[in-house]
Amino acid sequence: MKKHYLPLLFSIVSVAGATVAQADSFKIDPVHSTILFKINHFGVGYVYGRFDAFSGAFTLDQNDASKDAVSVEIKTDSVDTNAPDRDKHIKSPDFFNAAQYSTATFKSTSVKKVDDKTYEVTGDFTLRGVTKPVTLDVKAVGTGPGPKGEIRAGWEATTTLKRSEFEVKTFLPAVGDDVALTIAVEGIKQ
């Protein structure tokens, strides 16, 4: 009789594996991911921008969140604020100095599970050659199969950086010091 249960047991294992197994690696899908920022302008409004080119990966451990890890690399040259002249200025030495520092990076150092859907991810954020610890508030959006049957996991992370800490001080305080960052990603299981 036991033999009859074996296929069923394999089926259950397969379904579980189709969601998230232990320490799965995901590669960020840039087509379905967005990195946004907003910054105060003269104390009266916000300017929003995004980065069009970035890459990254994350690892999820179903049983132990502390083993999770994430890394993101953003091309500073790809900044887009819907104003090409302003983008050129932001890429200049006044802000990103994109010719010298072509990337901004985040690499996690610890992950803390707050509840089933919420995590605190602390890591090193490097901008313009300056590295500072940053904590991202991360929400799990969902996990499941994509249109081609591939397994996807989606997350949204938010944090607020002080640009002056990264030695980007031009036009303070007219252009705000706080930069709200949102990293919304879908990863494809590898």
Added chain:
Amino acid sequence: MNQMVVQSLEGVGLPAVAVLLVSALWFLLCREHPRIRAVGIGLIVAGGIIWAYQLAFGGLTYPPREPGQWIPYLAALAALLGCLQSFRLGRLAWNFALALATALIFFWSQVPGNLLALLWILAVTIVLFLSTVILQQVIEDRCSGAELALSLALAAGAGGVASFLGGSAVLGQISAALGLLLGVVAVLAFFYNATVGAVLPLIYVFVFGTLLLSGCLFAQLPWLTAILLWVAPWALIFGQRSDQPRISRRAGVFLLRILGVVVLVALAIGSAVLLAPPSSEL
């Protein structure tokens, strides 16, 4: 008024006013001592540049990681070396060393994996070194203090406009501040009919050179504009200085002598307008 415009005007104006007041006093005190006057003017202008940099970038960066962040340190170093040179201590050797150091600041990190960077280091070293020779010796011998300071001021001031057009308001602000500081010294040198010495050109070469290179390499300052601005003061090679005691006669010769510099600066601004994309408002 726009808060950023006010910040920029303060960043240019406050150091200029300070340099005007202190330099005027120094010119008065050292009327009969050209060597000490030159040392003091160099140190005062270097102090003004450092303050202007702090106002523009919100402070000094130590250790500097970008070429532009070296500007206040280069100003101080050039001023100190200029002071030593005023007492005839190895002008050419120190100038070459500082020229090489400035070139290395820009290109040393690129040498591994890009041997072309060595050519850049060589070229920038030669250009900076020859410029110190031209400005410190050839032009200084042929120019009055006011002519020399004003020609440098015009080039640096125009560099401020060009850098702004080239997409970097901060580099533009520092360059404009440098121009105004030199302009202040030019006015004082004109009315005192005094020389400004060899310290000032040395500071100018390394600070303005770093500003222009940063603008070309890291922003979008056109190379043609930078080259025209760089050679503009060289127009003073032609002709001889006028040390007429009467201000009215001195002014006439002065304007004629400075005309060549003005033409080159105007060409530089024209090229920047044509070649550089317009800068934005944030």
